[in-house]
Amino acid sequence: MPSGTAPGRTAVTVSLDQLRRCHIAVDLGAARTRVYVKGVGLVVDEPSVAAVNIRSGALIAVGALAEKMTGRTPEYIRVVRPISGGTVVDIEMAQRMIRHLLGEKLRRQLRRKPRLRAAACTPHLSDPLAQRASVETLVGLGARRVELVDTLIAAAVGCGLPVEQPTATMIVVSGAATTQLAVLSLGSIVTAERIPVGGNAIDNAVIQHLRTQHELLLPSQSVRPLQLALHGNGLHSHGPESTEIHGRDVATGLARSVQVDTAAVRNAIHTPLTSVIDGIGKVLRDCPPDLVADLADRGITMVGGSALLPGFDQMLRDATGMPVRIADRPDVCAVLGLGAMLEGNVKPLAFDPLTEVEE
Ligand SMILES: Nc1ncnc2c1ncn2[C@@H]1O[C@H](COP(=O)(O)OP(=O)(O)OP(=O)(O)O)[C@@H](O)[C@H]1O
Ligand SMILES: [Mg+2]
Numbered sequence: 001m002p003s004g005t006a007p008g009r010t011a012v013t014v015s016l017d018q019l020r021r022c023h024i025a026v027d028l029g030a031a032r033t034r035v036y037v038k039g040v041g042l043v044v045d046e047p048s049v050a051a052v053n054i055r056s057g058a059l060i061a062v063g064a065l066a067e068k069m070t071g072r073t074p075e076y077i078r079v080v081r082p083i084s085g086g087t088v089v090d091i092e093m094a095q096r097m098i099r100h101l102l103g104e105k106l107r108r109q110l111r112r113k114p115r116l117r118a119a120a121c122t123p124h125l126s127d128p129l130a131q132r133a134s135v136e137t138l139v140g141l142g143a144r145r146v147e148l149v150d151t152l153i154a155a156a157v158g159c160g161l162p163v164e165q166p167t168a169t170m171i172v173v174s175g176a177a178t179t180q181l182a183v184l185s186l187g188s189i190v191t192a193e194r195i196p197v198g199g200n201a202i203d204n205a206v207i208q209h210l211r212t213q214h215e216l217l218l219p220s221q222s223v224r225p226l227q228l229a230l231h232g233n234g235l236h237s238h239g240p241e242s243t244e245i246h247g248r249d250v251a252t253g254l255a256r257s258v259q260v261d262t263a264a265v266r267n268a269i270h271t272p273l274t275s276v277i278d279g280i281g282k283v284l285r286d287c288p289p290d291l292v293a294d295l296a297d298r299g300i301t302m303v304g305g306s307a308l309l310p311g312f313d314q315m316l317r318d319a320t321g322m323p324v325r326i327a328d329r330p331d332v333c334a335v336l337g338l339g340a341m342l343e344g345n346v347k348p349l350a351f352d353p354l355t356e357v358e359e
Contacts, residue, residue, distance in 0.1 A: 016341060018147050022117040024110065025338035027154075028083050028094065028134060031176030031199065031305060033063075033101060034332060036339035042332060043106060048083045050097040062100040071220045085177040085196070086123040088133040095140045111142060118143035119342060121151040121334050124180045124194050149341070151334050152182045152189060155303045157346055158337025159327035163187050164347060168291035169298055170283070172276070172316070173334065174306035176200050179276050183287050183295065191286040193279040199306040201272040209268035214258045216247040235266055235273075235311025273312065277319040284320075299323030305331040 025036040028048065035044035046063030053060055055076050061069060070079045082094035099107060110116055118138045122131050135146045151173060153163070161169045164187045172181040176199040182192035203223040210216045222245075233239040239262060246257045280300070284292055299322045302313055307330040317324045327333050340346050 015147055016346060019119055019149070019341040020344045022119040022147060022342050023113055024116070025119045025335055025342055026138060027121045027335040027338070028088055028137070029175055030081070030083055030086050032331070033083070033098060034335040035098070035102065036335050036342070037106065038339070038342045042335065042339070044101045045332060046101050048097070049079060049081055050093055051077055051079045052093075054078050059096055059100065062097045086126065086175070087130040088137050091133055091137050091140065094137045098137070098141060115144045116142050117145045117147070119147045119149060119338050121154050121338060122148040123178060124150055124152050124182065124189070124192050149338060150189065152180055152184070152192060154337040154341075155334040156184055156337065157340055158333035158335070159301055159303050159330070161301055167298070168287070168294035170295050170300045172280070172300055172302045172307070174198055174276070174302065174304040174312070176305065179279070179304070179306070181276070181279055181283055183283055183291055185291055190288070190291060191283045193283050195275050195279045197272045197275050198304070199309075202269050202306065202309065205268045205272050206265060209265060210245065210247065210260065211250060213264065214260065215250040216245065216256065216258055217250055218245070218247045222247070233311070234309045235269060235315055237263070237266070270315070273315060277316065280316070280320060296322060299325065301325055301327055303327045303330040303333040
């Protein structure tokens, strides 16, 4: 960080020069791992999941295939998620997983670079231990130097927000583990919040609802189909009034199906999301009035996989009265933003000192 940058603030200019010298950009998410290679593009976008044989320690599958195995393995195969809550919790497993996701050809290509430099997204206000874990993961993969960029900045660049201008923009990054939101101006974060609610909390809300209201255990893989069974309506109220769900009876353990009231499921999904609205309120209260006025025009940009939850944008629109738009390809905005910085497509923030006129 250049001297003069206020602590706690991350500027786009932090190390644009350094970033331009990086070869790969990595976003280690709780749900998905994404890798961008300079000059090539997005090469990996796979679930952050690995399946291991616990008898031999051998890796059996990674990515989408390993995710499919969740809940379907014999006891000697364990499906693990080395990244949890936006932090690498098992560095060695994360490295093995990423090596396999990259594949032999790319791995050889990167090994040929004698001084491999990597850039990685780090969640806003992540603690030093979490940052250290990301750095160590990439160092173990051969990186000599790792640049960390705040996810909020990377995502804002990735969705084309005019971050470097003296006008306020608000971004909401809703992933699997967390929702991060910020008001940005002049390439810096003015105010920000990180809320531990994302796609996982939504899935849990649905699971809990069925368990308490219908005494039904849902197989882990059918939560997503269940949300889709709300006929892609998510939080919208149109669509069927009820839908049939198959699961296992909590008491007897036998397979059973129930008719579930979709309005009740919608309510259950709505509950965790109210903390996102509270977060937006807090960020706006902490924000200087001039910037809030800009926001009334420019509105909120949503990114992250959970931004795709139907009706989430409308919920924010209703709660704030501001325009809300979902970015193009919201799930990969952060890594594409890092990629743009690697390729040198991001204009540096140049504040040339004005020549002072002598009287
Ligand atoms: N069409 C969709 N509708 C609803 N939710 C979706 C949709 N597509 C993806 N999601 C949710 O988005 C989440 C994944 O988003 P994303 O890829 O941004 O997470 P991540 O970057 O891995 O997580 P984090 O940033 O929290 O570490 C998952 O929880 C998934 O359920
Ligand atoms: Mg993410």
